[in-house]
Amino acid sequence: MFDWMPDNVAPAKDLAQSIRNLTREHNRWFKESIPLIASENVMSPLAREVMNSDLHNRYAEGLPGKRYYQGNIFVDKIESICEDLAKEVFDCEFADVRSTSGTVANMAILTALTKTREKMTTVALSDGGHISHAKIGATGLRGMKTYNYPFDEKNMNIDVEGAKRLIREVRPSVALFGQSVFLFPTPIRELKDAVDEVGCPTWYDGAHVLGLIAGKKFQDPLREGIDVFSASTHKTLPGPQHGIILSDLKREGLETALRRGVFPGVTSNHHLHSVAALAVTLAETREFGAAYADQTIRNAKALAQALYERGMDVLCEHLGFTESHTLIVDVERYHGGAKVAKSLEAANIILNKNLLPWDSDPVKPCGIRIGSQELTRLGMGPKEMVEVAELIARVVVKGEVPERVKDEVIAFKRQFTKVHYCFFEGEEAYDYPYYDGDI
Ligand code: DSN
Numbered sequence: 001m002f003d004w005m006p007d008n009v010a011p012a013k014d015l016a017q018s019i020r021n022l023t024r025e026h027n028r029w030f031k032e033s034i035p036l037i038a039s040e041n042v043m044s045p046l047a048r049e050v051m052n053s054d055l056h057n058r059y060a061e062g063l064p065g066k067r068y069y070q071g072n073i074f075v076d077k078i079e080s081i082c083e084d085l086a087k088e089v090f091d092c093e094f095a096d097v098r099s100t101s102g103t104v105a106n107m108a109i110l111t112a113l114t115k116t117r118e119k120m121t122t123v124a125l126s127d128g129g130h131i132s133h134a135k136i137g138a139t140g141l142r143g144m145k146t147y148n149y150p151f152d153e154k155n156m157n158i159d160v161e162g163a164k165r166l167i168r169e170v171r172p173s174v175a176l177f178g179q180s181v182f183l184f185p186t187p188i189r190e191l192k193d194a195v196d197e198v199g200c201p202t203w204y205d206g207a208h209v210l211g212l213i214a215g216k217k218f219q220d221p222l223r224e225g226i227d228v229f230s231a232s233t234h235k236t237l238p239g240p241q242h243g244i245i246l247s248d249l250k251r252e253g254l255e256t257a258l259r260r261g262v263f264p265g266v267t268s269n270h271h272l273h274s275v276a277a278l279a280v281t282l283a284e285t286r287e288f289g290a291a292y293a294d295q296t297i298r299n300a301k302a303l304a305q306a307l308y309e310r311g312m313d314v315l316c317e318h319l320g321f322t323e324s325h326t327l328i329v330d331v332e333r334y335h336g337g338a339k340v341a342k343s344l345e346a347a348n349i350i351l352n353k354n355l356l357p358w359d360s361d362p363v364k365p366c367g368i369r370i371g372s373q374e375l376t377r378l379g380m381g382p383k384e385m386v387e388v389a390e391l392i393a394r395v396v397v398k399g400e401v402p403e404r405v406k407d408e409v410i411a412f413k414r415q416f417t418k419v420h421y422c423f424f425e426g427e428e429a430y431d432y433p434y435y436d437g438d439i
Contacts, residue, residue, distance in 0.1 A: 013439045024434075031417050031430040032410040033348040034388055038208060038326045038371025039180070041238040042378070042429040043277060044284055044422030050276040051240055059269045063259070075272050082279035089214050089282050089289070090229070092222050092246050094255055097278055098262050098270035099243030102207045102232025103132040105262075107142070109228055109245065112254070112261035113201055116143035118173035121166055123158065124148035127357050128181030130205060147172070153357045156183045156316050156328070163187075164194040171198050177226075178205030181354060181369060183315070183322045185219035192225050201227040201251055209324055210244075211236030211373065214285045215293025218324060222248050228258070236296060236325050236373045238421075239281030242274040284422045292376060292421035296325045299372035302382035303327060306389030311397050315356075315367075325373040330356060332366040334396050340368055346402035347395050348409040349388075378416040378429060387412060 010018075043051065055075065061068045064076035079097065086095035099105035114120065120139065123129035127148070132138040135146055147170045150162030158177070167175055175195050177186045186204065195202055204221040210231040212218035221229050229246040233239040245262070249255050263270070285292075304321035308314045313330040314321055321327055331340045337353030344351060354369035355362060375384065391409055394400045419429045 017439050020439075027430050027432065029348070030350075032413055033350050034391070034409055034413055035374045036349065036351040036370045036372075036388075038369050038373070039232075039235045040371070041211075041234055041236070041374050042419055043234075043238060043240060044280065044419055045424040045427040046284070046422065047239060047277040047280040048432075050280055051273050053273055053276065055276050056271075056273040058272055060272055061263060061269055063263075075275075078272070078276050078279060082275050082282065085279055085282035085286065086244060086246065089286055090222070090246050091220075092229075093249050094245075094247045094258070096245040096258055096262050097242075097275055098267060099230075099245060100267060100271050100274070101241060102130075102205070102230065102243045103138055104266055105230040105232070105243035105245050106130075106132045106205060107138045107266040108258065108261035109203060109230055110138060110142045110144070110261075111265040112257035113174045113203065113228070114142060114144060115173070117145065119145045119147065119170050120174045120176055121147050121149060121163075121170055121172045122176045123179050124151065126355050126359060126362065127151040128156075128179035130178065130180045130207070133176055133178075133205065151357055155319060156181075156357075158187060158191075160187050160190045163191055167191065167194040167198055167200075172200050174201050174203055176203045176205065177221075178203075178207070180208060181326060181328060182208040182324050183326055183328065184319065185323060186221075188219070188221060188224040188226060195225075201254075203228045203230065205230050207232040208235050208326065211238065211285065211289065212293045212296065212324060214282075215289040215291075217290070217293035217297055222246065227251055227254070233278050233281065235371075236293070237281060237285065238292075238373070238377055240271075240274040240277035242271065242278055244278070287423075288421035295381065296373045296376040297323065298382060299376050299380065299385050300325050300327055300370075302385040303370065303372055303389055306386045307392065310389055310393035312393065325371045325376075327370050327372075328354060328356070329368050329370065330366055331368055331396065337365040337368050340396055343395050343402050344392065347391070347405040348413070349392060349395070375416070377420060379418060379420045380416055384416070 059069045060072045060075045064080045082097045083095045122133040150159040152159040204226040209218045233242045304314045304327040315328045341353045353365045354367040355365040356367040418426045
């Protein structure tokens with residue numbers, strides 16, 4: 001031990017072993033839990049294999065064939081295949097797969113499309129907008145002045161007439177759409193007149209619904225007239241934590257601006273192992289994506305219906321609850337989202353509290369958000385959604401002690417630990433290779 005190290009600091013090997021043990025415990029916990037966070041998923045065995053490769057250790061600034069480093073012979077091929085697959089799956093002219101996250105992709109687009117102190121229109125955080133669209137996030141960092149679309153709380157979507165008025169009045173440099181709470185398609189076509197009148201580019205952040213769009217089961221933003229489509233790649237698209245930018249390049253100079261926005265704009269090296277994992281995910285999506293997206297939406301509707309029948313206030317019953325993977329429940333009468341999410345966590349049911357448009361206190365949200373995509377990936381269908389709803393309702397509605405429900409959650413979940421809708425279907429989702437023994 002170093003002489004400057006106080007006696008109570010553990011040796012490095014013990015700390016490393018602790019991290020190893022905690023990681024294993026995390027894996028086991030998720031194997032025994034019901035994962036319902038709408039922004040998460042499990043990667044396929046093949047995606048995990050390439051993710052955990054030497055690609056992780058390398059540099060490749062620039063684009064295939066135009067690099068600043070040697071050693072990219074195979075990297076160039078992988079990245080080119082990834083871009084081609086993205087263009088094919090999303091039926092578009094342009095794909096940049098170098099952003100290291102959805103927020104980094106958004107920062108690249110802000111760099112490409114805007115200048116400091118310009119105006120943009122966005123969905124408010126309380127209405128489901130993403131943090132990177134807000135003043136406190138990337139948009140604010142760019143110095144943008146943001147104006148929020150009026151929101152139709154009953155239908156949980158942008159208020160079309162109000163949004164048209166706002167766009168005409170503000171005359172933004174860019175009109176941004178897309179949410180982290182995405183129940184229904186954005187009325188892009190309905191807003192087209194106003195946007196065309198102003199002449200600004202339109203941008204759609206489709207991170208949450210990317211896998212549903214890939215499976216052709218949600219709106220197709222580029223076909224509906226959007227100029228730039230950004231996303232992270234690990235929510236309904238079950239890929240690595242990474243980002244993507246797609247476009248049909250209908251505006252002059254867009255390709256160069258977007259490429260420069262990513263590099264050198266907001267990234268130096270991109271994450272080559274993630275590009276490989278994304279390429280595998282896109283290939284698997286081309287093969288299995290339609291069935292997976294269809295089942296994900298069916299499961300979300302089935303789960304919403306089953307929760308509703310058990311007395312929970314699932315939003316938008318009059319619209320069939322949802323057209324995506326997400327459902328929202330108002331749990332104010334059960335003491336709010338924070339308390340409910342915590343109680344469910346004690347029963348190994350993992351979801352998050354969520355702000356509702358009518359919440360008066362942003363730190364005490366009245367909602368919870370639930371996503372069906374990961375359970376779908378693990379092979380569950382409508383029958384299992386009813387079982388999941390019953391387990392949730394026992395904790396939330398009937399007030400059963402969460403720790404008592406937990407044993408049943410574990411027994412239930414142990415039947416669903418394998419990945420589906422991928423090559424090597426049926427491999428374990430939560431098992432990773434280990435070295436034997438302690439350090
Ligand atoms: N904050 C994430 C979510 O859970 O929706 C998106 O980045």
